[in-house]
Amino acid sequence: xxxxxxxxxxxxxxxxxxxxxxxxxxxxxxxxxxxxxxxxxxxxxxxxxxxxxxxxxxxxxxxxxxxxxxxxxxxxxxxxxxxxxxxxxxxxxxxxxxxxxxxxxxxxxxxxxxxxxxxxxxxxxxxxxxxxxxxxxxxxxxxxxxxxxxxxxxxxxxxxxxxxxxxxxxxxxxxxxxxxxxxxxxxxxxxxxxxxxxxxxxxxxxxxxxxxxxxxxxxxxxxxxxxxxxxxxxxxxxxxxxxxxxxxxxxxxxxxxxxxxxxxxxxxxxxxxxxxxxxxxxxxxxxxxxxx
Amino acid sequence: xxxxxxxxxxxxxxxxxxxxxxxxxxxxxxxxxxxxxxxxxxxxxxxxxxxxxxxxxxxxxxxxxxxxxxxxxxxxxxxxxxxxxxxxxxxxxxxxxxxxxxxxxxxxxxxxxxxxxxxxxxxxxxxxxxxxxxxxxxxxxxxxxxxxxxxxxxxxxxxxxxxxxxxxxxxxxxxxxxxxxxxxxxxxxxxxxxxxxxxxxxxxxxxxxxxxxxxxxxxxxxxxxxxxxxxxxxxxxxxxxxxxxxxxxxxxxxxxxxxxxxxxxxxxxxxxxxxxxxxxxxxxxxxxxxxxxxxxxxxxxxxxxxxxxxxxxxxxxxxxxxxxxxxxxxxxxxxxxxxxxxxxxxxxxxxxxxxxxxxxxxxxxxxxxxxxxxxxxxxxxxxxxxxxxxxxxxxxxxxxx
Numbered sequence: 118x119x120x121x122x123x124x125x126x127x128x129x130x131x132x133x134x135x136x137x138x139x140x141x142x143x144x145x146x147x148x149x150x151x152x153x154x155x156x157x158x159x160x161x162x163x164x165x166x167x168x169x170x171x172x173x174x175x176x177x178x179x180x181x182x183x184x185x186x187x188x189x190x191x192x193x194x195x196x197x198x199x200x201x202x203x204x205x206x207x208x209x210x211x212x213x214x215x216x217x218x219x220x221x222x223x224x225x226x227x228x229x230x231x232x233x234x235x236x237x238x239x240x241x242x243x244x245x246x247x248x249x250x251x252x253x254x255x256x257x258x259x260x261x262x263x264x265x266x267x268x269x270x271x272x273x274x275x276x277x278x279x280x281x282x283x284x285x286x287x288x289x290x291x292x293x294x295x296x297x298x299x300x301x302x303x304x305x306x307x308x309x310x311x312x313x314x315x316x317x318x319x320x321x322x323x324x325x326x327x328x329x330x331x332x333x334x335x336x337x338x339x340x341x342x343x344x345x346x347x348x349x350x351x352x353x354x355x356x357x358x359x360x361x362x363x364x365x366x367x368x369x370x371x372x373x374x375x376x377x378x379x380x381x382x383x384x385x386x387x388x389x390x391x392x393x394x395x396x397x398x399x400x401x402x403x404x405x406x407x408x409x
Numbered sequence: 410x411x412x413x414x415x416x417x418x419x420x421x422x423x424x425x426x427x428x429x430x431x432x433x434x435x436x437x438x439x440x441x442x443x444x445x446x447x448x449x450x451x452x453x454x455x456x457x458x459x460x461x462x463x464x465x466x467x468x469x470x471x472x473x474x475x476x477x478x479x480x481x482x483x484x485x486x487x488x489x490x491x492x493x494x495x496x497x498x499x500x501x502x503x504x505x506x507x508x509x510x511x512x513x514x515x516x517x518x519x520x521x522x523x524x525x526x527x528x529x530x531x532x533x534x535x536x537x538x539x540x541x542x543x544x545x546x547x548x549x550x551x552x553x554x555x556x557x558x559x560x561x562x563x564x565x566x567x568x569x570x571x572x573x574x575x576x577x578x579x580x581x582x583x584x585x586x587x588x589x590x591x592x593x594x595x596x597x598x599x600x601x602x603x604x605x606x607x608x609x610x611x612x613x614x615x616x617x618x619x620x621x622x623x624x625x626x627x628x629x630x631x632x633x634x635x636x637x638x639x640x641x642x643x644x645x646x647x648x649x650x651x652x653x654x655x656x657x658x659x660x661x662x663x664x665x666x667x668x669x670x671x672x673x674x675x676x677x678x679x680x681x682x683x684x685x686x687x688x689x690x691x692x693x694x695x696x697x698x699x700x701x702x703x704x705x706x707x708x709x710x711x712x713x714x715x716x717x718x719x720x721x722x723x724x725x726x727x728x729x730x731x732x733x734x735x736x737x738x739x740x741x742x743x744x745x746x747x748x749x750x751x752x753x754x755x756x757x758x759x760x761x762x763x764x765x766x767x768x769x770x771x772x773x774x775x776x777x778x779x780x781x782x783x784x785x786x787x788x789x790x791x792x793x794x795x796x797x798x799x800x801x802x803x804x805x806x807x808x809x810x
Contacts, residue, residue: 119713129717135787156790157750159711159731159739163789181789183754185713185732189787226732263738295738 122220125190132189134179134196138165145170151240153232158264158291160184160229162192164236166199168244174203187219187226194218195233204241205386210234212289213278227289231274247377257355260302263295268306273355275310276348283307317347321399332401338365344399345372349392353378360392368403370396384408410723413769417610418559418587418702418760419727423653424612430656431614434649442646443637452648459655466658467604467621468595475620475641476651480586481510483605483620484553486631486642488514490622491551491580491603492523493629498550498579504528504536504565505745506558508584512741528554533694534563534746541573549579556588560729560742560758561693562702564592571600580626586610590661591668591699602626608650612762613657617650664763671761672700674770678759679703681774686781692743692756701761704729706743706752710784715757718780724773729756751790 121129140148147168154161160183167177178199180192195215199207212230216222222230257269274280274289283303287294293303324340325332332340342362353359358378364371372392374384393406414422440449442456457471464471477483488501488511501518503511505527515525526544528536536554545552552574557564567583574581582603585594590611596604603626608617622628622641634643683689688708707715712728719726729740731754738744739753748756759773 126717129714130721132787152789156709156754159750159754161789181787183709183788183790184711185730186717188711188732189714 119186119223119226121186121190121223124194124218124220125187125222128190128193128219129186132193134177134193135181136165136179137163137181138167138177138179141167146176147244149240149244151236151238151243153235153239154183156183160188160232162188162232162236164192164195164233164240166240166244168204172203173205174201175199175207184229184232185226187222187229188232190219191215191222191229191233192236195237199237204244207237208241209386209390210237211277224285224288228291231289260306261292261295261299264291266290266292268302269351269355271303271306272310273352275307276314276352281307281311313347317343317399334365337400338362340400341365341370341396341404344396345392348399349395352391353387358387363409368401368405370404370406371409372406374408413722413724413772415759415761415765415769415773416725416727417762417765418562418758420609420615421612421762422764423614424657424660426660427613427653427656431649431653434652438648442648443635456646456648456651456655459651459658462655462659462662463619466589466594466662467606467619468593468597468599469621470624472639473596473621473624475622475638476646476654477618477620477638477642478616478647479618480508480584480605480607480610482631483586483607483618484508484510484582484584485514486620487582487603487605488518488551488553489631490626490629491553491582492518494580494627495550495578498548500524500526500546500549502526502528502541502544502549502552502579504530504554506530506534506560506742507553507555508559508586511553511555511584530563530745532746532748533697534558534561534692534742535694535697536565536570538566538569538573541570545573545577545579547577549574549577551580551582553582553584556583556585557592557699557702558693558742559587560740561704561746562587562699562760563693564588564697564699568600575600587699587702590658590665591701593665596621596623608654608657611657611661613653614650617647617654619654667763668700671763671765674765674767675701675703675759675761677767678761678770678773679705681770682777685774685778689755689781690752692746692748692752702758703760704743704756704758706748707755707757707781708751709788709790710755710781712755712757714784715755715780718783719773719776722772722776724776726760727758729758730754 138148147170150163150165152163163181165179166175169176178196180196182189182192198218212234215230215233257267260268260271271292280286283293283300286292286303293300321340345362357376359375361373363373378384378387388406388408396404438452440452442449442453460471460474463474501523503515519525528540530536554565554570556567571581580602581600583601584605586605586607589606602623604621606619609615628641630641632643637643637646689705692704692706712730713732716728729743731739743753743756
């Protein structure tokens with residue numbers, strides 16, 4: 118039997134916010150839902166949002182879930198967590214936040230929290246009119262044919278959750294959990310990601326070491342380019358977006374957001390979280406990022 | 410809370426008479442049956458008696474009974490022994506719905522150069538003997554099938570399979586772990602060469618099993634060591650386990666004539682559930698089936714969630730859903746049957762025993778409709794939204810892989 122926390126069991130036995138949301142047809146209020154999963158996968162979530170259009174906030178949230186104990190509990194937890202948030206704040210929620218809210222999930226059940234995060238993203242993208250039909254899966258080569266998972270999605274979950282084994286990847290997004298024939302490929306992807314991260318860190322460290330003094334503008338630009346290319350763009354591209362360095366004025370990094378990122382109103386969040394924080398950590402703490 | 414235990418294909422309660430019989434061999438009579446002194450010798454006599462009871466249950470001779478540790482050991486030993494007996498033959502025939510203790514051995518043997526044919530089953534979980542006849546050749550060393558399936562209870566036509574195996578000179582092994590104590594077995598009139606049974610499935614404790622080895626079968630042991638079990642299974646005897654197995658076999662042999670009672674309870678449970686709950690169906694053939702097993706697929710909901718809600722009422726069952734296995738794929742048995750995904754993930758197995766009562770069946774019938782209703786209310790796959798899953802619902806795993 119799985120070792121579920123009391124919080125998981127409580128939300129399973131007494132789920133909050135189950136059901137759909139009827140569209141009240143009120144001015145200034147939108148109702149939308151996002152779906153992930155299917156009967157074939159063994160779990161599926163339809164997440165409903167009621168949105169205050171002017172304030173860009175979530176007024177109400179409900180769920181319909183086909184799945185196990187932790188799938189139902191994760192869905193219910195998510196609806197509790199996002200009420201009152203702005204859509205940008207909601208997009209910043211990660212599967213880890215959901216798992217933490219539940220006091221942890223068994224490792225083999227982490228994919229339930231990923232499903233919640235994906236449904237939320239799907240709902241918000243749908244509301245914002247961003248095409249996500251083809252994001253993830255259809256870009257990049259299919260690695261896990263049993264569950265239809267591409268190398269982009271696998272790279273993303275490895276980078277975001279700092280995963281180091283194929284078993285962890287299976288626990289998070291199911292890849293490799295069917296016939297198991299792609300487990301060796303997943304291990305190769307992990308090794309590649311680790312090698313890239315190590316190379317980037319080493320190069321950045323070496324550059325900083327060599328400088329050992331305030332970075333010149335050229336050095337800054339080189340370092341920023343490296344981090345963008347090796348660590349930021351793969352993540353954005355997995356979501357159908359992209360970024361390009363436009364200019365550098367002092368410590369102000371000017372970038373152009375492309376693809377889905379360009380039209381996505383959560384791009385502020387992308388800028389701050391995905392790009393600025395990463396550049397501050399990797400290059401210089403005083404950097405700020407602006408979109409042009 | 411009282412436990413309503415309907416998971417007897419997983420394991421069973423130790424019969425109190427069995428416990429009573431074995432306890433003195435954990436305390437007072439701790440001698441080694443191989444010893445020369447009479448203190449050990451009296452233990453040897455008790456083991457001989459236990460062996461006789463097991464032989465009687467199987468319709469076998471005492472010398473054909475080899476005690477071991479469990480069903481998995483029996484299956485591993487049987488396969489290796491059969492291959493060692495005819496080393497020139499490099500082909501094995503088994504089925505897609507075997508226990509992992511067969512399938513994983515076969516997978517490894519494939520890596521070692523053996524060819525393995527995995528016979529398919531139909532929607533009712535039954536074999537097609539034509540497929541066996543088409544696959545078997547003079548190169549086939551072993552045909553290994555289960556007597557009855559652990560998940561669905563579906564019974565295979567053992568003697569017909571055995572006749573085909575004999576025609577080609579292949580050894581015939583049968584995994585009868587789910588069958589001993591539920592169906593009449595008679596090795597004297599059977600084509601079976603090797604038969605696996607396990608103690609904890611028939612009210613003996615865990616850690617004791619038996620491999621029947623037909624007299625004259627060219628047997629090679631798996632474990633090498635002392636001369637115990639006539640050199641066919643080395644290792645100091647698990648005397649308390651053997652005594653328990655003997656007692657359990659003696660009781661099971663007596664209880665066989667009351668199996669209709671279990672069938673009646675099982676049928677009452679099954680019919681009651683089918684009548685009270687929409688969109689559910691029995692998985693597996695309705696009559697070619699063990700008397701105690703019922704596997705039902707409840708559409709649009711997931712098995713692990715059903716089990717946890719049943720657990721609230723102290724009801725123990727099991728499921729073939731992906732989420733209960735930890736493997737992310739639903740039961741290989743139900744998939745081999747080509748069942749739709751919605752049935753796979755919502756499958757629940759109830760397996761009864763001689764301890765199951767009418768009151769327990771009533772309790773399940775009382776709570777189950779509410780559990781299914783509750784989960785279907787949470788599920789997005791309700792009748793009004795069925796279009797979402799139209800093309801996915803009928804996809805079988807073959808199509809997915």
